[in-house]
Amino acid sequence: MTTPETKTLLRTVHTAAGEARPADGDAATYLVAPSAYRPYVSTTMPRDGDGYRMAARALRVSRSPALQQSLLDGWAGDALRRLTARQAAALWDADTAPIARPLALLNAAAPRKGNEAAVLWREYRRRNPGARSPEMTMRDYLGCLYYWQFQRSVDERLPNLFGSLLTFSLAVDFVDAEDGAGLDGEDPYLVAASEGFAALAGAAPTRMAREMTLGGAVSYVKDALARGGRSADRNPESSLTPDEFFTIRQWEGFHTPLLRLALGSRPYRHLTDGTGTYLPALACPDIARVFGNALRYDDVVDAIADWGNHETCNELLTALAHAGSRAVHGYGDALAQAVDATLACACGRPGHEEAAEYAMGFNLFYLLVPRYVFRRQLAALNGPGGDVAEAFAPPAAGTRLRSAGGHLASGLTLHTEDWRPRWRPAVSTVEALAQCVARRCLSGAAAPARLVAAAERALARCDRADDDDAHRRLARDWQGVFDAALAAGGLTNTPQAAPLRRAIDRLWGAVVLAGAADDARLFIETDIAVRATFGLPDEAGRRVRRAFFGVTSSAVDHSGFSPYGRIANGIGTLCRSAERDRTP
Numbered sequence: 001m002t003t004p005e006t007k008t009l010l011r012t013v014h015t016a017a018g019e020a021r022p023a024d025g026d027a028a029t030y031l032v033a034p035s036a037y038r039p040y041v042s043t044t045m046p047r048d049g050d051g052y053r054m055a056a057r058a059l060r061v062s063r064s065p066a067l068q069q070s071l072l073d074g075w076a077g078d079a080l081r082r083l084t085a086r087q088a089a090a091l092w093d094a095d096t097a098p099i100a101r102p103l104a105l106l107n108a109a110a111p112r113k114g115n116e117a118a119v120l121w122r123e124y125r126r127r128n129p130g131a132r133s134p135e136m137t138m139r140d141y142l143g144c145l146y147y148w149q150f151q152r153s154v155d156e157r158l159p160n161l162f163g164s165l166l167t168f169s170l171a172v173d174f175v176d177a178e179d180g181a182g183l184d185g186e187d188p189y190l191v192a193a194s195e196g197f198a199a200l201a202g203a204a205p206t207r208m209a210r211e212m213t214l215g216g217a218v219s220y221v222k223d224a225l226a227r228g229g230r231s232a233d234r235n236p237e238s239s240l241t242p243d244e245f246f247t248i249r250q251w252e253g254f255h256t257p258l259l260r261l262a263l264g265s266r267p268y269r270h271l272t273d274g275t276g277t278y279l280p281a282l283a284c285p286d287i288a289r290v291f292g293n294a295l296r297y298d299d300v301v302d303a304i305a306d307w308g309n310h311e312t313c314n315e316l317l318t319a320l321a322h323a324g325s326r327a328v329h330g331y332g333d334a335l336a337q338a339v340d341a342t343l344a345c346a347c348g349r350p351g352h353e354e355a356a357e358y359a360m361g362f363n364l365f366y367l368l369v370p371r372y373v374f375r376r377q378l379a380a381l382n383g384p385g386g387d388v389a390e391a392f393a394p395p396a397a398g399t400r401l402r403s404a405g406g407h408l409a410s411g412l413t414l415h416t417e418d419w420r421p422r423w424r425p426a427v428s429t430v431e432a433l434a435q436c437v438a439r440r441c442l443s444g445a446a447a448p449a450r451l452v453a454a455a456e457r458a459l460a461r462c463d464r465a466d467d468d469d470a471h472r473r474l475a476r477d478w479q480g481v482f483d484a485a486l487a488a489g490g491l492t493n494t495p496q497a498a499p500l501r502r503a504i505d506r507l508w509g510a511v512v513l514a515g516a517a518d519d520a521r522l523f524i525e526t527d528i529a530v531r532a533t534f535g536l537p538d539e540a541g542r543r544v545r546r547a548f549f550g551v552t553s554s555a556v557d558h559s560g561f562s563p564y565g566r567i568a569n570g571i572g573t574l575c576r577s578a579e580r581d582r583t584p
Contacts, residue, residue: 002214006070010210013058015165016051017201028204028264028276034157035164035195039140040124040528045133047191051198055168055190058209062172062216071221079248080218083312084225085238090321091307098581099320102574107308109380109388114179116371123520135167135188138181141369142166144527147534149294149361150262151545152354156534162261165196165205169254172216178309181371204264204276211257219252226310242413245318246292252313253295271351280351285412287351290342293335293359296414297366300332300564301374303571315414316568323419324579329572330406332564334423336557337408339363343439353443357546360440360553367511367556367563368526370519378514378563381570387577392570397466400560401459402427430459433558441485441550443543454484455554462559471561472515475508478555485547489540496536499529500548507552512561 002010016032037046061067071077094100120137143163146153153159171189174180183189197209240248250256262268264276272278281288299306299314306314319327342356367374381392395403405428408414414422434455438447441455458477465471479501486492503526510517530548533541556562 002067003070003074006064006067009061009064009067010213013054013061013206013210013213015054015197015200015205015209027266027269028202028272028274029158029200029261030202031155031157031161031199032201033199035161035199037139037160037164037195039136039143039160039531040127040524042136043128043130043132045136045139045191046195048194048198051194051196052190054197054209055171055193058168058213059171059186059190059216061213062220064217067214067217068221068224071217076218076248076251077221079240079244080222080225080312082238083240083245083248083318084222086240087310087312087317087321089238091317092310098578099324099575102578103304103307103571105388106304106381106571106574110304111373111376111380112179113302113305113371113373114177115182116369117182119370119520120524123518123524127524133191135183135192138170138183138189139164139167139192140527141371141523142170144369144530145258145361145365146262147527147531148365148549149358150268151357151361151549152267152542153262153534154266154538156531158261158265161196161199163196164193165200165208165261166212166254166258167192167196168209168212169216169257172212172219173254179305200261202264203274204260207275208257208260211251211260212254215251215254215257218248222248222252222313226312239322240318241417242315242319242415242419243417245313245315246295246413249295249313249315250292253298255291255295258294259291268354271354278351278355280349281355284345284347284349284352285410286338286342286345286347287349287355288412289414290338290355290359292413293338294362296331296335297362297564298372300335300567301366301372301377303567304377316571319415319419320571320575323415325572325576327415327419327421328568329576330421330423330425330565330569331414331572332562332566332568333403333406333557334408334414334421335363335564336404336562337406337423338414339440339553339557340436341408341410343436356440357443357549360549363553363556364507364511364526364549368507368519368523370523373519374563375510375514375517375519378566382514382566387574388570391573392566394561394566397464399463401430401433401463403565404428404433404459404558404560404562430456430463433459437481437550437554437558440554441481441547442488443546445488448484448488451481451484451488454481458555459558462561471513472509474559475505478508478551479504481554482547482551485550486544489543489547491540491543491547494536494540494544496529496533496541497544497547499525499532500544503529504548504551504555508555511552512555512559512563514563
């Protein structure tokens with residue numbers, strides 16, 4: 001996507017010591033200096049002068065007219081023009097696009113995304129009255145990615161700094177954005193990123209910094225085209241293939257660089273090349289596809305807000321623009337099938353467990369982080385009654401497990417080249433789903449009978465529960481699955497597991513049922529509980545985290561109350577009605 005001149009420009013971006021490595025080292029990521037910053041405990045955010053200058057330099061390169069013009073003149077610019085033209089014609093204009101009307105109705109009903117820094121900061125100050133740096137909220141919210149998604153990490157010092165470096169992406173994404181976090185200007189994000197730039201060295205951090213810089217430029221070009229300044233005319237015949245779209249989505253969503261750091265460090269680096277590229281994803285399509293869940297969960301949760309903001313890089317909306325409602329009904333359930341297909345894959349290559357863990361961490365992340373207003377969104381859509389409430393309601397008792405089943409054909413994407421779904425409905429049994437739950441909760445071992453039985457009991461009761469009280473009591477069954485998973489690993493009396501067990505109860509009510517909750521407090525308390533498990537011996541901590549995220553992702557995906565399924569199917573149902581009304 002770049003020219004020789006812009007490659008030279010990108011080479012001016014680096015972290016500490018550039019790509020240098022110690023003479024006796026073989027890792028792709030090195031720690032130059034440990035951080036004194038402690039999430040949720042420190043009162044101020046470190047500001048490293050050298051790191052700030054490196055981050056500011058990267059932002060200037062992202063904004064460089066030369067880099068942006070090179071993108072506009074190349075394949076990326078052409079793809080973004082086609083994407084913008086297609087969405088403008090198919091989604092934005094209610095006079096010409098029938099599905100624009102239900103999307104406008106949903107946009108009016110849903111809560112606004114953004115300004116989450118203030119919500120998080122109130123909870124920070126409640127916990128730590130001496131806190132003085134609101135930008136801590138942004139560093140810590142991104143830092144949790146590296147604790148939740150990379151569950152096998154063994155050096156607790158690194159995820160904290162990885163989150164710092166990734167905060168650079170917010171200086172691109174949030175400043176002057178309709179849905180920004182509510183901090184003023186770029187300075188807070190560069191301060192939050194400064195320590196990561198200064199403390200991390202090696203090929204992976206420097207490549208990550210350059211890829212974030214390039215991703216920032218892609219994002220700026222995308223936004224300019226969406227605003228209409230450089231856009232082609234609206235053209236319903238313009239199209240992108242799913243492969244083309246997802247290449248752009250990986251860059252503007254900063255997903256490619258996000259993976260570099262953790263995968264370039266222990267215990268992942270044996271699965272990568274010298275820069276943090278995950279080699280199993282190049283060989284197994286199931287692994288490659290499940291990594292994409294990190295973006296696709298976001299595209300479900302953000303679909304309504306992205307339509308309102310004319311955010312074009314959303315796969316659910318892009319599928320809707322190309323092939324209508326048939327391309328999105330079932331999309332949320334296909335994400336669940338992608339995780340289970342990865343864990344069941346028999347190709348024999350390494351790396352499946354690690355990839356599925358990554359997706360399971362993101363499964364909870366987008367439902368719980370206050371930025372995405374998921375709980376309030378689903379409550380608003382399911383509350384007022386009428387067609388909207390019906391579209392977003394969970395399936396009726398006795399039918400839920402039918403909605404939790406399905407079959408996803410093999411492939412790198414969720415859709416065929418012409419945006420037809422690769423998934424199809426399929427009736428599943430309690431026994432088959434329980435095996436999926438057990439695989440999510442345990443790594444690399446045959447599921448013991450107690451765990452499978454606990455999963456079967458939870459699933460059967462989820463299918464039968466027929467009133468609000470019964471729905472709430474289902475949390476106990478998922479806690480029982482967690483208990484059985486801990487017992488399988490000999491971890492029943494692990495003190496660090498107790499807060500996670502309590503969290504399952506609260507997460508079921510708030511995240512799956514969209515009940516009342518203090519969103520910031522629930523997120524922060526869950527994050528603190530997950531981070532505390534890194535104080536355990538490495539293997540014990542990994543098993544506790546796998547059990548927790550295996551249970552939470554199973555409760556989300558396989559209970560029949562799937563939040564991702566309800567959002568995607570609700571949008572699909574209302575758009576299908578609009579398509580039928582328009583049909584002569």
